[in-house]
Amino acid sequence: SSAKPSSNHKNIKAPCKRFVLYYHDILFNGTDAANATSAAAANATLLGNFSFGQLVVFDDPMTKDNHLLSPPVARAQGFYFYDMKSTYNAWFAYTLIFNSSEHRGTINIMGADMMMEKTRDLSVVGGTGDFFLTRGIATFTTDTLQGFYYFRLKMDIKLYECY
Amino acid sequence: SSAKPSSNHKNIKAPCKRFVLYYHDILFNGTDAANATSAAAANATLLGNFSFGQLVVFDDPMTKDNHLLSPPVARAQGFYFYDMKSTYNAWFAYTLIFNSSEHRGTINIMGADMMMEKTRDLSVVGGTGDFFLTRGIATFTTDTLQGFYYFRLKMDIKLYECY
Amino acid sequence: SSAKPSSNHKNIKAPCKRFVLYYHDILFNGTDAANATSAAAANATLLGNFSFGQLVVFDDPMTKDNHLLSPPVARAQGFYFYDMKSTYNAWFAYTLIFNSSEHRGTINIMGADMMMEKTRDLSVVGGTGDFFLTRGIATFTTDTLQGFYYFRLKMDIKLYECY
Structure with missing residues (x-):
């Protein structure tokens, strides 16, 4: 059927709040505890060759530009796991935690990457605090991928419900 | 108290969008990588006899009827785990991914099974794309359960907020 | 910038529904299956000294007061994991399940603890059932922490959208 009454997006407005942040994930390699920001809680299974089932817990810095050493403006705490046998593909659930003079509160996010x-x-x-009950979209772009142990995502956070 | 002001459902309307899909989960048994669609990332614990703690990551086909080999109209990517010691009981979080001429976008779902x-x-x-910011209910019915390695759920997806 | 149009909370009203419940978590120690209500599905990693990566699946009783043996008014089913290398810190996703003459339905919760x-x-x-499509805030307070195997949280559940 060509009738798609729910997809005409007639009510979509501009975001009431928007920011772009960079997510830095440094996976623990067994020896770099000082630098690592995440670790594999469950190892990859034998299904395929793309880490299917590997589950990574993270506490990652979020920065305003794409420099790892820029001052973090938030933390991202949560997990992701790989879930395809034919390519790399992941699923995320996490919380952005803000605790500064600019923003205080959390934003909760989940979905397929x-x-x-x-x-x-x-x-x-x-969301909570400054982001009380918010809803919206987080658009991911891979900014860099450096082997198994460092990757960086650009996260464009668009909030459409603000209170 | 008998006062339940929040449960009279006075504002409930019919769904703005609804579809029934079948979810097929084929758990990897160690040798059937070609057919398997899920794998256990964490094994069952020793608490009880009902797989407590077993966590399964999946990338499962969704079909319009209950035939495993029907053409998938979406993928379900996410995980479930078993969480009772006295019976089989599970908890799910996942994304339905649509990428066809009919629908393009994702629906995010979580809750107790x-x-x-x-x-x-x-x-x-x-939700995202055609399902931008949607909310609703996914009603599960077990359609079949074949030992440890194949089960099928009927998912009746009712969306009450559409944009 | 001091402009925070999304954080003035001008639309915040009192909750349409609110209740305080206590969550009791008894982690399986390998021998107390009769009493345990949760078990570690993934063990702690070697990143830091605060159980980073330990993932616990639970089916925990919720009571109206802080006595473990009070009659449960709901179950909490879901998981948490520890996610900081410098202190204890956790992340939760779970479902509160009500099945009594007072309430029937579920409430789905996620976020950083x-x-x-x-x-x-x-x-x-x-939410579902009596809590159809609800949204809100769950405020956690640690009520007691007894070594590795028992802790209790006070959960103040405030629902701001009721149907």
Whole structure:
């Protein structure tokens, strides 16, 4: 059927709040505890060759530009796991934690990170503090991928419900 | 108290969008990588006899009828784990991914799958693309359960907020 | 910038529904299966000394007062994991399941449990049954922490969207 009454997007407005942040993930290699920001809680299974089932817990810095050593403006705490046998593909659930003079509160996000797509959208499903009950979209772009132990995502956070 | 002001459901309307899809999960048994669609990232603990703690990551096909080999109209990517010591019971979080001429976008779902109930409701907590910011209910029914390695759920997805 | 149009909270009203419940978590120690309500599905990694990566699946009783043996009014089913290398800090996703004459339905919650804060807010992202499509805030307070195997949280559940 060509009738798609729910997809005409007639009510979409501009975001009430928007910011772009960079997410830096340094996976623990067993010896770099001082620098690492994440670690594998479950190892990859034997299904395929793309880390299917590897589950990584993270506490990652979020910066305003794409420099790892820029001052973090938030933390991202949560997890991701790989979930395809034919390519790298991940699923995320996490909280952005803000605790500065600019913003105080949290934003909760979940969704699929289809790594082979140029951009992919996840759901902002809730928030607290300055982001009380917010909803919206977090658009991921891979900014860099350096082997198994460092990658950086650009996260374009668009909030459409603000209170 | 008998006062339940929040439960009279006075504002409930019919769904703005609804579809029924079948979820097929083929758990990797160690040798069937070609057919398997999921794998255990964490094994069952020793608490009880019902796989407590077993965590399964999946990339499962969704079909319009209950035939495993029907053409998938979406993928379900996410995880479930078993969480009761006295019976089989699970908890799910996942994304339905649509990428066809009919629908393009994602729907994010989480909640308890109380397997012993005939039907159980999970929450649609967000969406992207054609399903921008959607919310609703996903009602699960077990369609078949074949030993440890194949089960099929009917998912009746009712969206009450569409844009 | 001091302009924070999304944080003036001008639309915040009192909750349409609110209740305080206590969450009791008894982690399986390998021998107390009769009493345990949770178990570690993934063990701690070697990153730091605060159980980074330990992932615990739970089916915990919720009571109206802080006595472990009070009659449960709900179950909490889901998981948490520890995610900081410098202190204890956790992340939760779970479902509150009500099945009594007073309430029938579920409430889905996710967010960061910054254990070092006196109180911390998580997001209520959805609900079913009596709690159809609800949204709100779950405020955690640590009520007691007894070694590795028992802790109790006070959860102040405030629902701001009721149908």
